[in-house]
Amino acid sequence: MTGLSIENLSMRFDLPNGGHVQALKDVSLSLQNGELLSVLGPSGCGKTTLLNILAGFLAPTDGRVVLNGHDVKGPDAERGMVFQKGALFEWMSVRQNVDFGPRMKGMAKMERDKIADHLLETVGLQDFKEKAVYELSGGMQQRVALARCLANDPDVILMDEPLGALDALTREKMQGLVLKLWKETGKTVILITHSVEEALLLGERLLVMAPRPGRIHKEYKLPFAERGVNADLRDVKKGEGFAETRDEILSMIWGMEEEIMGRTEATQ
Amino acid sequence: MTGYLILFVYIALFIGAYTLVQVVRRSRAATQDFTSLKTVTFGDESAIRSDRAASVISILVIFLIWGAFTGSKLVPLHVPGPFAGDTSFSYEAVNAAGETDQATVSVIVHQVGEDVEAPEAAPGDGFAKDDAATVATWRQVLIRANRNDEGRTEEGFKITAIDGQPIAPGEKVSVEDGDVSMTAKGSLNFTPHKGLQMEPIWMPSPEAVAYRFVEIANEGYQNFTLWEHLGWSLIRVVVGFAAGAALGIPLGYAMGLSGWFRGWFDPIVEFMRPVPPLALIPLVIIWFGIWETGKIVLLFLAALWIMTIAARAGVSGVNISKVHAAYSLGASRWQILRHVIIPNSLPEIFTGARVAMGVCWGTVVAAELVAAQKGAGMMIIAASKFQLTDIVIMGIVLIGVIGYGIDTLMRMAEKALVPWKGRF
Numbered sequence: 001m002t003g004l005s006i007e008n009l010s011m012r013f014d015l016p017n018g019g020h021v022q023a024l025k026d027v028s029l030s031l032q033n034g035e036l037l038s039v040l041g042p043s044g045c046g047k048t049t050l051l052n053i054l055a056g057f058l059a060p061t062d063g064r065v066v067l068n069g070h071d072v073k074g075p076d077a078e079r080g081m082v083f084q085k086g087a088l089f090e091w092m093s094v095r096q097n098v099d100f101g102p103r104m105k106g107m108a109k110m111e112r113d114k115i116a117d118h119l120l121e122t123v124g125l126q127d128f129k130e131k132a133v134y135e136l137s138g139g140m141q142q143r144v145a146l147a148r149c150l151a152n153d154p155d156v157i158l159m160d161e162p163l164g165a166l167d168a169l170t171r172e173k174m175q176g177l178v179l180k181l182w183k184e185t186g187k188t189v190i191l192i193t194h195s196v197e198e199a200l201l202l203g204e205r206l207l208v209m210a211p212r213p214g215r216i217h218k219e220y221k222l223p224f225a226e227r228g229v230n231a232d233l234r235d236v237k238k239g240e241g242f243a244e245t246r247d248e249i250l251s252m253i254w255g256m257e258e259e260i261m262g263r264t265e266a267t268q
Numbered sequence: 269m270t271g272y273l274i275l276f277v278y279i280a281l282f283i284g285a286y287t288l289v290q291v292v293r294r295s296r297a298a299t300q301d302f303t304s305l306k307t308v309t310f311g312d313e314s315a316i317r318s319d320r321a322a323s324v325i326s327i328l329v330i331f332l333i334w335g336a337f338t339g340s341k342l343v344p345l346h347v348p349g350p351f352a353g354d355t356s357f358s359y360e361a362v363n364a365a366g367e368t369d370q371a372t373v374s375v376i377v378h379q380v381g382e383d384v385e386a387p388e389a390a391p392g393d394g395f396a397k398d399d400a401a402t403v404a405t406w407r408q409v410l411i412r413a414n415r416n417d418e419g420r421t422e423e424g425f426k427i428t429a430i431d432g433q434p435i436a437p438g439e440k441v442s443v444e445d446g447d448v449s450m451t452a453k454g455s456l457n458f459t460p461h462k463g464l465q466m467e468p469i470w471m472p473s474p475e476a477v478a479y480r481f482v483e484i485a486n487e488g489y490q491n492f493t494l495w496e497h498l499g500w501s502l503i504r505v506v507v508g509f510a511a512g513a514a515l516g517i518p519l520g521y522a523m524g525l526s527g528w529f530r531g532w533f534d535p536i537v538e539f540m541r542p543v544p545p546l547a548l549i550p551l552v553i554i555w556f557g558i559w560e561t562g563k564i565v566l567l568f569l570a571a572l573w574i575m576t577i578a579a580r581a582g583v584s585g586v587n588i589s590k591v592h593a594a595y596s597l598g599a600s601r602w603q604i605l606r607h608v609i610i611p612n613s614l615p616e617i618f619t620g621a622r623v624a625m626g627v628c629w630g631t632v633v634a635a636e637l638v639a640a641q642k643g644a645g646m647m648i649i650a651a652s653k654f655q656l657t658d659i660v661i662m663g664i665v666l667i668g669v670i671g672y673g674i675d676t677l678m679r680m681a682e683k684a685l686v687p688w689k690g691r692f
Contacts, residue, residue, distance in 0.1 A: 104598050
């Protein structure tokens, strides 16, 4: 059996004051290999918790995650991560960052160099191979993070707001790059974001999650990612259905936020 | 008195130099870089640039004042020095018959250390005879002016005036080149003017210190060469620091990586850290003796806690994203320690090492003050017992230079080894 399947995932933990938090409740989902999923939701909806469970950094209290037929028990090179920022190793050059995974596996230098050269070219950093990562701009650093993740050839790529710390212009360019990499490599990608537009552009499937307890609220199947592979993303945004879907999701999330506010006020 | 004068001169030079530099600068075309165009500088730390001219003048002023108040030949201006040369004063005596007569006391004031023979004074006429004496600068001399006078043993003989100013036992009058006071028994005590300069046994001139440096560099001091003294201090610091780091850094890592280690050692580290190493000297002497073992144990303890805390902070400071990323890239625990945690902690370790080296250098000097046969601290404490102030000052300057040198080396090493510090 191939693909990623998430079965009745729940996560509940105790607080020091005797209360408890239900971060996730009965989340189920299955992904085919090569699918692109974006996850959206107001803060506190458990989307980062979900990603951490998928990565193997957290253990769920109930349910399980199955990838290509085996249970996910902890972090592993089969599931690559791309973080928002600060996850590069600043004591290594760009090349050393990119070939970190193969190096840890003990791959020969020739082979590693080939992988790094190829990936750095793909992300457009062929002229920065020997630079220190702290000399690069934020956008370039995220390109390194993407290349580093791909160098390990993972089955699934998990992205935790990978473009959240970038300025608007760089972000647009990087969205194009993420789509291109997804299409070229055929990896399964799960991307968490705060931005509704980004979720629409970078998701064949889009999950909207709701808070308290964290759960799947609604799922969309979207055409925009497929369109964006071949077209300018700005045209995709102007294209058929984009504005309507965006407005629908925005009002949905606004509704959730208001509900939270109302509930908080009521308890006070 | 001299102290207040020095303070006053120093403040005056501070203000004077500032005014002068401002005037000179205003008359020249100002460079126009970005910072110079900032109008808000008071409170904007980034707009405060260390004034190079002020630094240069500051150092010059220290040597100027030092030289001016110690009679240095390197400095053109001096405050008045002590009187030296030939001087004299006269005294008036009354004998038993009520007659008065005058006589002269000649005094040769010579430099300390010179041996000067007092000239035989021609007695002169009358019953009061002339006298002669010698005295070194900054000293005083007891002159029994009446010792050769006729009728000095008779009732009623006494000295009544100095240079025409009346004097009685216990009183003091000023003469041209000094002060004369009369003891209870009627002898005269002459103190030549001391001026405002400091005596070499309190504060030697810069060239005296430099001369002493050359002498000790060539001949050594107290059975060891200067380089042996300084070298031994440095070796103790390096060995003690290395031992402290060799145990402290792994201990700090263990405390950052394991809850049991942290719980076990936290009370010990947190208790020992605020204990100044100097407070441990007596115990270390009792346990390990006063020789090398004791000193190295002391420096080991001085460095140990600082390095432990630095390594622990280095581990705590690692961004969890980096560790997560490394696990997701397939790294093992050992690889994460080797490739992520250790490099990530290097900036903290270097900061700790700089602090620890500073503390160790201070501690070794203090330990050598207590007991040592060789070392920078031993040199100055031995010299101070003979009031060889020039060696004391030379030692202090060398200790400062070496301490500064150590810190500079550490900073250079830091720049070369952790270039990413503060930039990511």
